[in-house]
Amino acid sequence: KVINIAKKFGLENHLDKYPYQLSGGQKQRGAAARSLITNPAVIFADEPTGALDSKSAYELLDSLEKVNRENNATIIMITHDPLTASYANEVYMINDGNIKCKLNKGNSRKEFYSKIIDMLASMGGEI
Known part of the structure; x- marks a missing residue:
């Protein structure tokens, strides 16, 4: 299950790393991925791209969009x-x-x- 979620967020090659070895965008995607392990019906995201550069923000948003579409999860986002x-x-x-x-x-x-x-x-x- 972890590998499947990591793939959705583009983190499959980083599973053996410590947080200090990840970029800010990878950490943010990791936090989002972690929230999905229990298959929640609703995900709350408060300014999920606030501390990210544009490339990392696009990657996170694309990943969340994929989760919404494939897992039918409702995402409530404040931005x-x-x-x-x-x-x-x-x-x-x-x-x-x-x-x-x-x-x-x-x-x-x-x-x-x-x-x-x-x-x-x-x-x-x-x-």
Whole structure:
């Protein structure tokens, strides 16, 4: 089971390493992979890409997207980053504890990203 999850996150060649031997992105993907060992129905991710460079962030988001698709796991993610949000199927914009709007993905992540940016602009950039 560990090997299967490690493959989903691109960590199969790092299973014999200590944490100090891994990059920040590998550590973050390792934390996400660790959360899946019990086959949770829901995964909570608070700013999962916040401390990552763009390459590591894309790798983590691609891995989470794969888990969502293949394991049918619901992922509830908190983020301030529109690009990260565009990996979701639904986005809720919250301001002062109130839901201001809900956006649905549709067919294209690129179009969804544009919808998110447009909504942020119409709200004055504040969410």
